[in-house]
Amino acid sequence: MDKVQRLRDVSDSDVAAWHEVVAASVAHDLPGEPAPTLDHVRGQLTTPGLRSRHLMWVATAEGAVTGVARLRLFEGPGRSHLGEFTLQVHPEHRRRGVGTDLLRTVARAARDEKRRSLVVEASSQTSGTAFLEASGFTCALSLSLLLLSVPEARGVEEIVGTEHSGYHLTRWLGVVPDDVAEAFAAAKSAMGDMPTGKLDYGTTTWDADRVRDMAEVVEKRGDTLLTVATLHGDTIAGFTELVIPVGDGTRAIQYDTAVVPAHRGQGLGLWVKAAMLEWLRAEWPAVLEIETDNAEDNAHMLAVNERLGFRPLRQTRQYQCDPRMIH
Numbered sequence: 225m226d227k228v229q230r231l232r233d234v235s236d237s238d239v240a241a242w243h244e245v246v247a248a249s250v251a252h253d254l255p256g257e258p259a260p261t262l263d264h265v266r267g268q269l270t271t272p273g274l275r276s277r278h279l280m281w282v283a284t285a286e287g288a289v290t291g292v293a294r295l296r297l298f299e300g301p302g303r304s305h306l307g308e309f310t311l312q313v314h315p316e317h318r319r320r321g322v323g324t325d326l327l328r329t330v331a332r333a334a335r336d337e338k339r340r341s342l343v344v345e346a347s348s349q350t351s352g353t354a355f356l357e358a359s360g361f362t363c364a365l366s367l368s369l370l371l372l373s374v375p376e377a378r379g380v381e382e383i384v385g386t387e388h389s390g391y392h393l394t395r396w397l398g399v400v401p402d403d404v405a406e407a408f409a410a411a412k413s414a415m416g417d418m419p420t421g422k423l424d425y426g427t428t429t430w431d432a433d434r435v436r437d438m439a440e441v442v443e444k445r446g447d448t449l450l451t452v453a454t455l456h457g458d459t460i461a462g463f464t465e466l467v468i469p470v471g472d473g474t475r476a477i478q479y480d481t482a483v484v485p486a487h488r489g490q491g492l493g494l495w496v497k498a499a500m501l502e503w504l505r506a507e508w509p510a511v512l513e514i515e516t517d518n519a520e521d522n523a524h525m526l527a528v529n530e531r532l533g534f535r536p537l538r539q540t541r542q543y544q545c546d547p548r549m550i551h
C-alpha cells in the first residue's frame with residue numbers, strides 16, 4: 225500500500241523525484257511532447273502562483289515516489305472558493321488506487337479550506353479524463369491546444385508594418401514600467417469576458433501592484449516574461465504576454481492576450497501577436513515554438529492564431545467538482 229505524505233520543505237531530491245514522475249507521465253501519455261525541465265519543476269514547487277498558497281503531497285512505496293499532487297489555493301476576493309490542482313501517477317504504478325488516494329487527500333484539504341470548487345485540466349482521451357470522470361468530475365470547458373513554429377509563422381513583417389492610425393506599439397521585459405502600470409492593469413481586466421464555459425473560476429481584479437506581483441512570480445521561478453502592447457493615448461488598447469520557461473527554452477508559452485472592448489475589430493490582437501513574433505525572432509532565436517490554448521468557442525482568438533500559422537496540437541479539458549462530493 226502506498227503512503228501519501230505532505231511535502232513541506234522542498235529539497236533537491238524532492239524536486240528530482242517529482243520531476244521523474246512528471247517526465248515519465250508526459251513520455252507515456254503525450255509521446256513526442258517535451259517534458260518540463262528540472263528547473264521548471266523546481267520553480268513550480270518552490271514558488272506558489274500569484275496571490276495563492278499551495279499544498280503538495282507525494283505517494284511513496286518502498287521509498288520510491290509513485291505519484292504527486294499539488295493544490296493551489298487562491299486567496300483574496302473573487303477566487304477564495306477555488307482550488308486548482310495537478311496530479312500525476314508514475315505509469316508503472318497506475319491502476320492500483322494511488323491516483324484515488326491522492327485525489328481524496330487533495331479533496332480533504334480543499335474541504336478543510338472551505339473551497340466549493342476543485343478545478344483540474346486533463347488532455348482529452350487520456351487516462352486523466354477517464355479517471356476524473358470515474359471520480360465524479362464534470363467537463364466545464366473544452367480547449368484547443370495550438371502550436372506555432374516560430375520560423376514558419378506567416379506574414380509577420382507585413383502585419384507588424386500595417387498602419388493603425390492613433391495606435392503605437394510598445395514592449396517590455398519582466399515587470400511593467402511604472403508609467404504604464406495602471407493602464408496595463410486596466411487592460412488586463414479586459415480578459416474578464418474571455419469564454420470560460422461552465423467553469424466556476426471566479427473573477428480577478430487587476431491593479432498595478434497585482435500586475436507587478438505576477439511578473440515577479442514568473443521571474444522568481446526563473447522564467448522570462450515578455451509583453452507587447454499597443455497604446456492609444458494613455459490607454460493600453462491591447463496586449464499579449466509570453467513566457468519562456470527556464471531550462472530548455474525552445475517552447476514558449478502564450479499567457480494572456482486581450483484587446484479592450486472599445487478597441488476591438490481593428491486587427492490589434494493580430495498586430496501585437498505579430499510584433500511579439502518579430503521580437504522573439506530577433507532576440508530569442510532559440511525559441512522555436514509557441515504553445516497556446518483557446519476555448520473552442522473563442523472564434524476571434526482562434527482566427528488570429530490560425531492566420532499566424534498556429535496548428536491544432538490536441539484537445540484539453542477543464543474539469544470541476546465540489547470537493548464535498550469526493551470521499
Ligand SMILES: CC(C)(COP(=O)(O)OP(=O)(O)OC[C@H]1O[C@@H](n2cnc3c(N)ncnc32)[C@H](O)[C@@H]1OP(=O)(O)O)[C@@H](O)C(=O)NCCC(=O)NCCS
Nearest residue numbers: 311312313318319320321322323324346351352354355358
Ligand atoms: C489519471 C491518473 C492520475 C490515474 O491514476 P491511477 O493511480 O491509475 O488511478 P486509480 O488506480 O486510482 O484509478 C481509479 C479509477 O479511475 C479510472 N481510470 C483510471 N485510469 C484509467 C484508464 N487509463 N482508463 C480508464 N479508466 C481509468 C478507473 O475507473 C479506475 O478504477 P479501476 O482501476 O478500479 O477501474 C494517472 O493515469 C495519471 O497520472 N495520468 C496522467 C496525468 C493526468 O492526466 N492528470 C490529470 C488528471 S488528474
